[in-house]
Amino acid sequence: MSDADGAIGEVLVAAEDLERRVRELGAEISRDYAGRDLVMIGVLKGAVLFIADLMRELEVPCEIDFMAVSSYGSATDSSGVVRILKDLDAAIEGRDVLVVEDIVDSGLTLHYLLKTLHAREPRSLEVCALLTKPERRRVDLPIRYVGFEIPNRFVIGYGLDHGQRYRNLRYVAALNE
Ligand code: IMP
């Protein structure tokens, strides 16, 4: 992709490492959910590439649904104010639910989301996050599956944006600010 603005910095996770890790996570999730019937919830828009690749690696029956929440706007820091912009299409009561996130930063968005989903009484509720920035965490969260822990940098690519751009990169890179 052309990078006229010079915004694409150091590559933190290469495309082949993403592919390998997604395959591993798919195998692990398939083992853990064997004999069950999964609902994957993608958090728009950042998780779109990850969930599409992850579901192709699953060997258990799965459905896909999406939620959109507002967290940051286009700035790079969490406000802690979360609003549901798009809710799920279907009920999750009694279902095995896996929330698929692009990145857990402060954890505030996910904390709110889990509280909301828990109230709908799923049979189980787990999280799969491609990336986490442990240094930035402000609330303690149970994240069952993690792709990569990354340092405290703002990152773009493989679904992650800056001002809605760069989601289509095949790798994860630091943003040059
Ligand atoms: P949190 O509420 O601080 O955990 O942030 C959650 C959301 O902020 C993520 O799901 C992303 O959409 C966005 N976000 C956090 N860090 C980054 C980043 O480094 N690059 C792009 N988006 C990010």
Ligand code: MG
């Ligand atoms: Mg997100």
